[in-house]
Amino acid sequence: MNRDELTYNRDGEGTGERLDRHWNELLQELRLVQTGTQILFAFLLGIAFQNQFHTTDGFTHAVYAATLIAAALAVALLLAPVAFHRFLYRKGMRDSLVTITDRLARGGMVFLVAAICGGVLIALDVVLPRPAAIAVVAAVLLWFATFWLALPAYIRSRSDIRA
Known part of the structure; x- marks a missing residue:
């Protein structure tokens, strides 16, 4: 029996x-965000090669x-x-694996939001006056x-259940 399996929580889960x-x-x-992030990155790479972009x-x-x-940083952190x-596979370091990959995913999501907002700003700057585009991106x-921070924090603060 693995030493990890000797400790049980209140639900009987080791x-x-x-x-x-x-x-x-x-x-x-991660499966949900990786594909979309990679598609966004590929789309962004193509923009620089458009003739209008140079003007x-x-x-x-x-x-x-x-x-x-x-x-690019989002892709790196999410992959x-x-x-x-x-x-770390089969090194008995699941606790480190879970903790560190959770942090990597959180960091990847921060950069993903930045990339999404930047992409929206690039697109809106073409069709709206710049101040309006910046306001919409804000x-x-x-x-x-x-929805990613405030609502989960509010729900968590109201809950007695801690994971």
Whole structure:
């Protein structure tokens, strides 16, 4: 019997079982964001090769560069758990694997939001006056913060159940 399996929580779930469950939940969440992030990154790569892009101003080029970098960093962080798992596979380090990959996923999501907002700003800057485009992107960022941070924090604070 593994030493991880000797500790049980109030639901009768052993530490090893809990870590496996957390790992599987994290993998499911990553599957959702990895594909979309990679598609966004590929789309952003193509923008620089459009003829019209070269006629845009410095602001658009700066937003594009920051957005492309944010997307690349998001891809790296959201794919990192795969590499991390390969290095730690069967090393008895599930606790580290789950903890660190959770942090990698959180970081990847931060960069994903930045890339999404940057992409929206690039697109809206073409069809709206720049101040309006920036205001809309600020609202989009607030929308993400509300549903990704504020609402879960509110629900968690109201709950007596701790994972």
